[in-house]
Amino acid sequence: MMKLLLGDEAVALGAVHAGISGVYAYPGTPSTEITEYIQAHAPEVRSRWCTNEKTAMEAALGMSYAGKRSLVCMKHVGMNVAADAFVNSAITGVNGGLVVLAADDPSMHSSQNEQDSRFYGKFAMIPILEPSTQQEAYDMMPYAYALSEELKLPVLMRVVTRLAHSRAEIAVREPLRQNVLNPDNERTHWVLLPGNARRQYATLVEKQALLLSKSEESPYNSEFKIQNSKLGVLACGIAYNYVMENEPHKLGIPVLKVSQYPLPEATIKAFAAQCESLLIAEDGQPMVEEQVKALLGADYPVIGRLTGALPRMGELTPDNVGAALGVSVEHPYANAQNVMPRPPALCQGCGHRDVYDALNKVAAEYPDARIFGDIGCYTLGALPPFRAIDSCVDMGASITMAKGAADAGVHPAIAVIGDSTFTHSGMTGLLDAVNDKSRITVVISDNLTTAMTGGQDSAGTNKFEAICLGLGVEPEHVRVVVPLPKNMEEITRIIRDEIDYEGVSVIIPRRECMQTLKRKLRQNKTK
Amino acid sequence: MKKDIILAGVGGQGILTIATIIGDAATAAGLHLKQAEVHGMSQRGGDVQSNLRLSTEPIYSDLIRQGAADLIISMEPMEALRYLPYLHGEGWVVSSSHPFKNIPNYPDEEALMTELAALPHVAILPIEEVAKEHSLPKSANMVLLGMSARYMDILTPEQLRESIARVFAPKGEKVVADNIKAFDLGLAIIS
Numbered sequence: 001m002m003k004l005l006l007g008d009e010a011v012a013l014g015a016v017h018a019g020i021s022g023v024y025a026y027p028g029t030p031s032t033e034i035t036e037y038i039q040a041h042a043p044e045v046r047s048r049w050c051t052n053e054k055t056a057m058e059a060a061l062g063m064s065y066a067g068k069r070s071l072v073c074m075k076h077v078g079m080n081v082a083a084d085a086f087v088n089s090a091i092t093g094v095n096g097g098l099v100v101l102a103a104d105d106p107s108m109h110s111s112q113n114e115q116d117s118r119f120y121g122k123f124a125m126i127p128i129l130e131p132s133t134q135q136e137a138y139d140m141m142p143y144a145y146a147l148s149e150e151l152k153l154p155v156l157m158r159v160v161t162r163l164a165h166s167r168a169e170i171a172v173r174e175p176l177r178q179n180v181l182n183p184d185n186e187r188t189h190w191v192l193l194p195g196n197a198r199r200q201y202a203t204l205v206e207k208q209a210l211l212l213s214k215s216e217e218s219p220y221n222s223e224f225k226i227q228n229s230k231l232g233v234l235a236c237g238i239a240y241n242y243v244m245e246n247e248p249h250k251l252g253i254p255v256l257k258v259s260q261y262p263l264p265e266a267t268i269k270a271f272a273a274q275c276e277s278l279l280i281a282e283d284g285q286p287m288v289e290e291q292v293k294a295l296l297g298a299d300y301p302v303i304g305r306l307t308g309a310l311p312r313m314g315e316l317t318p319d320n321v322g323a324a325l326g327v328s329v330e331h332p333y334a335n336a337q338n339v340m341p342r343p344p345a346l347c348q349g350c351g352h353r354d355v356y357d358a359l360n361k362v363a364a365e366y367p368d369a370r371i372f373g374d375i376g377c378y379t380l381g382a383l384p385p386f387r388a389i390d391s392c393v394d395m396g397a398s399i400t401m402a403k404g405a406a407d408a409g410v411h412p413a414i415a416v417i418g419d420s421t422f423t424h425s426g427m428t429g430l431l432d433a434v435n436d437k438s439r440i441t442v443v444i445s446d447n448l449t450t451a452m453t454g455g456q457d458s459a460g461t462n463k464f465e466a467i468c469l470g471l472g473v474e475p476e477h478v479r480v481v482v483p484l485p486k487n488m489e490e491i492t493r494i495i496r497d498e499i500d501y502e503g504v505s506v507i508i509p510r511r512e513c514m515q516t517l518k519r520k521l522r523q524n525k526t527k
Numbered sequence: 528m529k530k531d532i533i534l535a536g537v538g539g540q541g542i543l544t545i546a547t548i549i550g551d552a553a554t555a556a557g558l559h560l561k562q563a564e565v566h567g568m569s570q571r572g573g574d575v576q577s578n579l580r581l582s583t584e585p586i587y588s589d590l591i592r593q594g595a596a597d598l599i600i601s602m603e604p605m606e607a608l609r610y611l612p613y614l615h616g617e618g619w620v621v622s623s624s625h626p627f628k629n630i631p632n633y634p635d636e637e638a639l640m641t642e643l644a645a646l647p648h649v650a651i652l653p654i655e656e657v658a659k660e661h662s663l664p665k666s667a668n669m670v671l672l673g674m675s676a677r678y679m680d681i682l683t684p685e686q687l688r689e690s691i692a693r694v695f696a697p698k699g700e701k702v703v704a705d706n707i708k709a710f711d712l713g714l715a716i717i718s
Contacts, residue, residue: 331594
């Protein structure tokens with residue numbers, strides 16, 4: 001049977017058909033649609049959103065411990081949040097198959113960096129799969145789970161935005177059954193006291209030769225059979241498509257496709273021996289290029305992102321890969337004259353707009369005010385017409401950066417954080433601030449959803465006052481307002497009052513996201 | 528045979544609906560298909576595009592090469608111009624004439640329309656007005672699809688109509704009929 005699926009949906013269906021019992025994830029572009037698809041189409045799989053990527057990774061490991069197959073999904077920067085659990089899951093090993101799906105965002109379409117998750121796989125010393133097509137993403141899932149259970153290791157699958165958010169027709173197979181409950185009894189594998197951990201780490205190191213032989217034999221690593229060429233191409237994951245789009249066979253350029261790591265060193269050496277030089281085409285950072293340079297020695301010419309054959313940053317395209325292959329392209333139309341950039345903006349009627357209007361009014365009265373922002377729709381408050389925030393770094397950093405700045409003497413130090421980001425990584429920072437009696441004003445701009453990624457449930461909805469009080473914020477300094485233009489006088493007065501308070505205060509402007517509100521109204525209408 | 532189409536617009540204008548219909552028609556016709564979309568931050572009123580590739584042969588790249596697009600379909604005139612370098616010499620631009628001004632530095636409208644109209648293969652129509660005149664205010668994107676059907680040739684208008692019926696079926700018969708009517712309006716204007 002053929003189905004038209006987004007890359008993310010192909011991953012999701014592949015995992016469901018591989019017999020997963022649970023998916024654990026926090027929304028993040030471009031990974032969100034994986035979990036959404038499972039929520040909508042596989043009621044037999046546990047799929048509720050998690051509070052953050054670390055809780056997701058740990059819960060998935062717990063399901064694996066119990067003998068069942070689990071999937072954990074996140075965007076690339078989520079790997080930083082999950083990293084402690086992720087790296088150590090390679091030391092404990094797994095019981096039921098465990099696949100960690102990292103969706104990278106080269107060119108930073110919706111992200112604050114373009115870090116390459118393959119480094120995490122290498123760092124943790126586990127197999128990495130990098131599909132080149134949506135079909136491969138689907139097909140690789142049962143392979144990944146079988147590999148994970150055979151090696152007793154988690155497997156990292158890495159996709160990029162263009163694969164995740166592109167549709168293609170997928171041939172679908174019969175689903176596998178879920179594993180039965182079968183908790184692991186080997187406590188010495190799971191209790192990472194130093195004595196056990198050293199043994200487990202030694203086992204992991206010993207397994208590396210097996211991982212390498214799996215890569216050498218992998219059905220996802222293949223090559224063209226052309227003898228003696230000036231240039232050969234090593235193409236990783238989606239880069240393979242951009243290479244093939246340029247019809248390298250017509251140019252007499254052989255291509256070695258790599259979609260499973262660790263790098264198949266013997267295969268690469270044999271391939272390089274047929275060619276006088278190698279182009280490394282990989283989306284993301286030049287990880288393979290560095291390794292291949294080391295593998296082939298200083299005398300063998302290797303070109304790629306590090307040598308300028310391909311751009312050092314940004315995603316690959318059929319155009320920049322074509323240029324690296326020496327393909328000349330005619331395009332009759334130059335850039336048009338009358339085109340301006342059109343950046344995204346907060347929606348009309350969005351409550352965040354009223355929050356920034358109020359903050360800007362008050363901040364104008366305090367020339368030393370600094371507003372520390374966070375990750376979400378409200379990051380758009382950095383752009384005109386608001387230009388309201390001074391920083392945006394990582395999930396939760398608004399509160400802790402405001403605290404550090406306040407410690408250093410900045411006043412007023414104001415944090416603006418969304419509801420979902422607050423429960424993801426803001427709560428612990430708020431506790432630090434409370435314990436230190438830091439003089440900060442925290443604005444939790446609550447729109448009752450995880451809006452930027454399309455309106456997923458937010459973990460803390462209806463719990464924010466209780467969370468803040470529980471963390472020790474004084475009851476009279478937890479203030480709730482409704483962000484509407486008609487309430488501007490009240491909101492600005494409360495912000496002024498709380499700025500003057502010599503401790504931690506929390507203001508919660510609360511009004512539903514316009515997008516989710518519109519969606520509900522539409523749904524009610526069709527009912 | 529292949530058809531590389533760039534769908535352009537502003538986040539929220541409904542270009543993904545057009546993509547869904549063409550994608551559904553292509554799947555039903557047994558064509559190979561790749562459809563790269565923009566999700567995430569840009570959907571909040573930023574520029575969005577979809578690279579839609581249809582072919583009788585297997586397709587490698589999710590993205591269309593510069594100078595390779597057969598058709599640019601745009602819900603907004605400035606957004607039509609943004610992707611010009613992707614169009615080949617015989618390629619067509621089908622665009623709404625209605626500017627969507629959500630940025631302070633939107634170009635001079637007359638200069639913009641002059642540049643767009645000067646293209647050798649271009650069809651421009653006030654799709655919102657056409658839709659409104661026929662009491663189909665929510666179907667402007669189907670007027671645009673109807674206009675584009677003339678240049679699609681890998682899919683017939685009838686295949687696209689059937690797909691509109693399938694995609695809108697869950698919303699009821701009236702919505703299906705309105706959208707097919709809007710599609711036919713666009714098709715008739717170009718023919």
